[in-house]
Amino acid sequence: MNIFNDLLEGKENISVIGLGYVGMPIAVAFAKKINVIGFDLNEQKIEMYKSGVDPTNEIGNKAISETTVSFTSDETRLKDSKFHVVAVPTPINSDKTPNLSPVIGASKIIGRNLTKGSIVVYESTVYPGVTEDICIPILEKESGLKCGIDFKVGYSPERINPGDKVHTLDSIIKIVSGVDSESLDEISKVYELVIEAGIHKASSIKVAEAAKVVENSQRDINIAFMNELAMVFDRMDINTNDVVAAMNTKWNALGFHPGLVGGHCIGVDPYYFVYEAERLGYHSQIVLSGRKINDNMGEFIADAIIKKLITTNKVVKNAKVAILGVTFKENCPDTRNSKVIDIVDRLNEYEINPVIVDPYADQKEAYNEYGIELADINNLTDVDCLVFAVAHNEFKSMDLDEIDNLMKEGPNQEKIIVDVKSLFNQKELENLGYTYWSL
Structure with a gap:
């Protein structure tokens, strides 16, 4: 295969399917080196990109307006590409099982427009076996071509951390895999164009798929441990962050902190691992237990809010609670799988409808996704x-x-601050008379 050389010489194009938090940075990075077609079904998003607007805030409006990516929602444009990168989301259903609809849909679209001699690389997070057992048969059926003979397939898990301006696409080692050694070498060379940190060649596609779900499951478990400690220390009246600060003075401390664990990776990927494990007859103990702990943290925080309202002699039903932040992480507009919503839902059970403020979240998206209306902090009193x-x-x-x-006027001891992210100094606020609680 000579796709790499053809890409360098401008004879062939690369396409990126799915232009979100993962696909857009990849498309823009490749466009600095080779010709790129950026495809997404969302016509409104495509028009925003064409007008130089980056709704993800991942690379900024300037980079979008200057990129040479050819944006389109016309799937037939994919026929002009020989190297396809699939970067669609893979969420979970309400019953916590994998929702493969986006990756299946993308496979059908690519299959309909696949030409001989092409390579398709999946970056979407899946459980081991999805690429070969589900995606390849779809590509073959839709295209009438045979994998390994007429086209090749690879898997390279996305590792982008939304909102992180330090650990960017080019600075994270890229795991790559292919159906055979030829495709592996070709895929590696293509990604080396934009990945400065280096390439790790996985021994198989399943290994690469497993690496993705396992690395996020590991983080999930570690945070779950800290969250369990936080719940226990709350009963002991011990400041968890003081404990963590002391613990982290040892050289081999891992540096994890308690918190809400949402988003499209850490809050989702463990369920992909658990699903496939249980399908094979093994009931997950550690991974699933960690996920359950983290899934319950929103309720725990909401209950702490209620307790503070009661201890400050407020009428819970009439209390005005304001929540600052609804995205799944800081300085990022992504509201997918935000666990802040669990706090909101729990407060609703006590007939409290909190006011929610977030300068990053999209008003329309927040309403469509969760039915909440965002407020302006300048109007908050x-x-x-x-x-x-x-x-x-x-x-x-x-x-x-x-x-x-x-805050409402009155004695400071009646003013409650719930500091989920431990942004402020507890002693300083308590010395001023505030009622303070942190995770």
Whole structure:
């Protein structure tokens, strides 16, 4: 196969299918070296990209307006490509089972437009076996071509950390795999164009698929351990962060902290692992237990809010609670699988409808996804309980005067601050008389 050389010489194109938090940075990076077709079914998103707007905030409007990526929602344009990168989301269903609809749909689209001599590389997170057992048969059926003879397939798990401006696409080692040695070498050379950190060649596609779900399951388990400690230390009246700070003085401490675990990776990938393990007759114990702990943290935080309302003699039903942040992580507009919503849902059970503020989240997306209307912090007043749920820079930089201006007038001990991300100094606030709680 000579796709790599043809790409360098401009004789062939690479296509990226799915232009979200993962696909867009990949497309823009490749476009600096070779010709790129960026495909997405969302016509509105395509028009935004064409007009130089980056709704993901991953690379910024300037980079979008300057890129040479050819944006399109016309699937027939994929016929002009010989190297396809699939970067569609792989969420979970309401019963926590994998939702493979996006990757299946993408496979059908590519299959309909696949030409001989092409390579298809999947980056979407899946459990081991999906690429070869589900995706390849679809590609073959739709195209009438035979994998290994007429086209090749590989898997290279995405490792982008949304909102992270340090660990960017080019600085993260890229795992690559292929159906055979020829495709593996070709895929590796293509990715080496944009990955400065280097390439790790996995021994098989299943190994590469497993590496992705396992690395995020590992993080999930470690955070679950810290969350369990936080729940116990709360009963012991011990500040968890003080314990973590002391523990982290040892050279081999891992540096994890308690918190809400949502998003499209850590909050999802373990369920892909568990699903396939149980399908094969093994009931996960550690991975599933960690996931259950993390899934319950929203309720735990909401219950802590209720307890503080009660201990400050407030009428719970009439209390005004404001939640700062609804995205799944700081300085990122992504609201997918946000665990802040679990806090909201739990408070709703007590007939509390919290006011939610987030300078990053998209108003329309938040309403369509969760039925919530975002408020402007400049209009926020008379708050009984202020919840710092996401560590956006705008919230971290708030001083005590700004915080106090949001609160209801009265004695400080009646003003509740719930600091999920431990942004502020507990002793300083308590010395001023505030009622303070942190995870």
